[in-house]
Amino acid sequence: MERIVIFYSLVLIVAVILISFLVFVIRRNKTKNLKKSEINKKEFEEIANAINLENILKVEKTQDRIKITLNDKKIVDVKVLQDLKITASFKGNELTILYRENSDKLFEYLRGEF
Numbered sequence: 128m129e130r131i132v133i134f135y136s137l138v139l140i141v142a143v144i145l146i147s148f149l150v151f152v153i154r155r156n157k158t159k160n161l162k163k164s165e166i167n168k169k170e171f172e173e174i175a176n177a178i179n180l181e182n183i184l185k186v187e188k189t190q191d192r193i194k195i196t197l198n199d200k201k202i203v204d205v206k207v208l209q210d211l212k213i214t215a216s217f218k219g220n221e222l223t224i225l226y227r228e229n230s231d232k233l234f235e236y237l238r239g240e241f
Contacts (some may be wrong), residue, residue: 167229170211171236177207178222180237188234195222195237 178195182203185196197203197220208215214225226233 171233173207174212174213175205175237176226176235178237180239181201183237186237188230188236189229191225191230193224193226193230193237195224195233196220197222 178197179202182198183195184198187194187196200217200222202219203222205215207222216223224233
């Protein structure tokens with residue numbers, strides 16, 4: 128009888144630990160998802176000002192990359208993009224930006240749809 132009580136006590140302790148761990152993991156993931164979904168309009172404005180919206184001919188999106196065809200790449204303030212820690216590269220007059228979080232919203236913003 129004593130062994131059964133000990134066994135069920137251990138099962139109960141393991142169950143409580145498992146449930147506590149699952150609750151912790153679920154809450155942590157919810158917090159991460161909330162941070163990802165936050166849209167930083169100020170950062171979008173800084174990116175747009177660095178590129179100069181009037182300098183944009185065409186904007187395309189492929190996964191997390193935004194390709195921007197420009198009139199003149201010399202107008203782009205690369206220092207601002209570097210300060211924002213945005214990965215960007217030029218190929219001719221095409222600027223490619225790698226923007227992982229909320230790239231859809233940045234794409235819409237640069238097209239004037241946001």
